[in-house]
Amino acid sequence: MSTLNKLMSMPREIFAGPSSKGLVGPILIVLILSMMVLPLPPFLLDLLFTFNIALSIMVLLVSMYTKKALDFAAFPAVLLFTTLLRLSLNVASTRVVLMEGHTGPDAAGKVIEAFGHFLVGGNFAVGVMVFIILVVINFMVITKGAGRIAEVGARFTLDAMPGKQMAIDADLNAGLIAEDEARSRRAEVAQEAAFYGSMDGASKFVRGDAVAGLLILVINIIGGLIVGMAQHDLSFTDAGTTYTLLAIGDGLVAQIPALVVSTAAGVIVSRVSTDEDVGGQLTGQLFANPQVLFLTAGVIGMMGLIPGMPNVAFLIIAGGLVWIGMRVMAKANATAETKAATPPPPPPLTESQEASWDDVSLVDPLGLEVGYRLISLVDKSQNGELLGRIKSIRKKFAQDVGFLVPVVHIRDNLEIKPNAYVVKLKGVQIGHGEATPGQWMAINPGQVSSTLPGTATTDPAFGLPAIWIDAGLREQAQIYGYTVVDASTVIATHLNHLIHTHAGELLGRQEVQQLLDRIGKESPMLIQDLVPKTLSLTTLQKVLANLLEEGVSIRDMRTILDVLVEHAPTQTDTTELTSLIRVALGRSIVQQIFPDNEVMQIIGLDASLDRMLLQALSNSSGLEPGLAESLLRETQAAIERQSQLGLPPVLVVQSSLRILLSRFLRRSLPQLKVLSHSEIPDSRSIKVTATIGARA
Incomplete structure (x- = not known):
């Protein structure tokens, strides 16, 4: 017995649980499709047609009271469901009209009879004209305009998405918004683009509905004539009158809700998002200026005084505009007096917050x-x-x-x-x-x-x-x-x-560590043997920075690390380590300057100048002012000769002089490359095209 009670309570639990809302859509679709294949009695048709009209009015009112388009984000889906509902009702009513239309004007229900007789006075010619006018208004004016607005809105929204995303990122980086708000605003931007794109496609539903309404009207009239004359022995006049009025009532009861829903679509896509609904925008902006109301009242009043015009109607409207204008002016004056009488509020007391680490602004590398x-x-x-x-x-x-x-x-x-x-x-x-x-x-x-x-x-x-x-x-x-x-x-x-x-200068310790991590994935033992056992990260960073300052690429990190592993245990001076690495990288350094395997045409030192520089280096006395000036002038002249020959400015000296000359000449002549003889591979030949001599 308990098992039976559990089975009986399962449907209630399903519909009462949090997932019951998710069943509304599937159930609605099944019911709509069922109406297309199952015969419906006239009373049920009356209920469904009434529900369709009520639903369309609800959609219009919801669209009027929304403050922004995304407040009614389900509108494209609602548009699809209402269109399917109208079409299924048309199919169900057509079946009843053709099967039972010979029995009288209420064969398809009281709603169709009311729309076919009361609204058009029982005149099928008037009904046809009214129906066609409604279809034209819906199809050519409202639906086409709303579809165009949705298309342009979707295009502009997609074009503006990068700028909106950049603005959100800028506010996030500036600390004006939190991560959760930034994520919410990004999702809103994406939803807005998706909404206008969906509205652009959903407007095609209404357009197709209007075309289908015309076809259904023609089918009902022609089918009714055939059924009435062939199966029920009605005359052409009786069959035409009966079935035409029923077809017109069926068409009107479907097209009027369609027109209402199309109007709602136009309201949704044509409004500008503010803090007010459409009604508030209309009354707040259209009737906000009393001068506009008074001028309009004056024009309408003058037209009402012209003989032959409907004077009463024009004068009533003019008087109403004057009354509204006076009310608006009185309200504005009262608001201004209230503001003038009210003292300004004191400035809020802002409590200064303690400084924190968030106030520290770090410079960008x-x-x-x-x-x-x-x-x-x-x-x-x-x-x-x-x-x-x-x-x-x-x-x-x-x-x-x-x-x-x-x-x-x-x-x-x-x-x-x-x-x-x-x-x-x-x-x-x-x-x-x-x-x-x-x-x-x-x-x-x-x-x-x-x-x-x-x-x-x-x-x-x-x-x-x-x-x-x-x-x-x-x-x-x-x-x-x-x-x-x-x-x-x-x-x-x-x-x-x-x-x-x-x-x-751009190579910091963080970049060096990332470089070691990159190499450590392939050669972990090489990194473990060097850093930090033999060489500190700071020393490695200084050595690599020395190479970069002289324009040497550090791509061949395996060679650099091999040299450091070999010499770092006995040599701690970063300058000497840099020189040892340059010798190991000599082939790539020369290849970078002289990409062809031809003879290297370089600048050399005069023998006497070479001896003077070696003597100055051994005495640790530095270069004399006259010698330094002469060396700089002679080097500049040699660089110009190299440039005239289309050759790179490269000076080759002894290994012991390379560091001295490189540091001295690099300040004034950054384009000059200073190499040592030990850095040049044995496979490359040298030709001295310019010589720097001592002319102190």
Whole structure:
């Protein structure tokens, strides 16, 4: 007996549980589909038609009282269900009309009879015209307009999504909102785009419903004539009158709710989201200005005084507008007097909070600040090209140099010039320049055939003379021999140059640890034997920074670590360790400067100068001022000769002199590469094309 009671209580538990709401949709769909195949009695048809009308009115009122579109996010699904309900009722009523229509005007229920006789006066010609007008209004005006608004709204919403997401991320990064609120706002943005996209497709339901209503009306009339004359021996006039009125009543009782639901769809997609519903917006904005009401009343009143016009109607409306305007004006004056009489509230007492670690603002390792005219180059919503170029720079740098530089933090700065930009390293400016969006920079490499009109400037990366030109002169500039680049490329090239120049400063202990973790996945024993047993992480970071300062790639970390494992137990000086690593990396260093396996044409030292430098190094007295000046001048002249020959500026000296000359010459001549003889592989030949002599 207890088992039977449990089985009997299961349906109640199902419908009373929290999942009962989820059964409404499937049950409704099953009932709608059942109406298409099962015959319904006239009384049940009356109930369902009445329910359809009530449902359409509810949908319209809900759409009127929503404050934003997402408050009625289920509207596309409601539109589908109401359309299916109307079509299934049309199928059920058509079956009853064709089967029982010969028995009288109430054969398909009282609702269809009322719409067919009372609303159109029993005149089937008037009924047909009214039905066609309703279909045209629904199909051509409301549905088409709502569908167009939904289509444009979906397009604009999708276009605005990146900007909204960036605004949410900016508020989150600035600490204005919490993570939960940011997640909620992102979901709302996605739901808004999905809603307008669904509304764009759901409007096709109503359009198809209108077409189906016309076809069902024609089918009912033609089918009724055939059934009435062939099966029930009615005359053509009797069959036409009876079945036409029933078909018109059936069509009207379906099209009027369809028109109401279409109006609700138009209200939903055409409203602007505010804190008020549609009724509040209409009354608050349409009747808010008393001057508009008085002027409208004056125009209507003057028209009412014209002979032959319906004077009473016009004067009644004019008087009503004047009365409303006076009420609005009186309310505005009362509100102003109340505000004037009310003293302003005292400012709220703000209790100063104790300082915390959240107030500490850390500087960015690498930053880029732009003026307001360059914001379009770094704005994702405006397809800013500079963002993609910076990503490519970081990726190419990691592939060529051997480690990943920190993310470039981009900010707008209203304190600098509109077209200016500033590159900062750890909060300190290391480079700046100006760029003009929409124009191109024509860089003069030294061999141009003619000049161009434009604004003279200097290439910020390499200091070459350049001109900002209009886009129409781009091809002409290339013909003259200029190197033409756009504004994004100018900034990206300058940033890339600065990153390579300051690579040693960008390599911190965190980057070194990440580099070791990357190598440790493949060679764990190599890392365990070196760090931290033999060499500290700080010493390794200094050695790698020395290599980067001299433009040496650290991609071959296995060779670098092998050298350190071998020599670090007996050698602790980072400079000496750097020199040992350079010898091991000599082949790659030379290959980077001289990619071809031809003879290396380099700069050499005069023998007398070589001896003087060795003597100064052994005495630890440093370079004399006259000797230093002469060495710098002679080196500059040798670099110019190399440039004229199209050769890279490379100075080859003895191993003991390389560090001294590299540090001294790198300050004034950063383009010069100083190599030692021990760093050059035996397979490469050397030819001295310029000699630096002592001329103190």
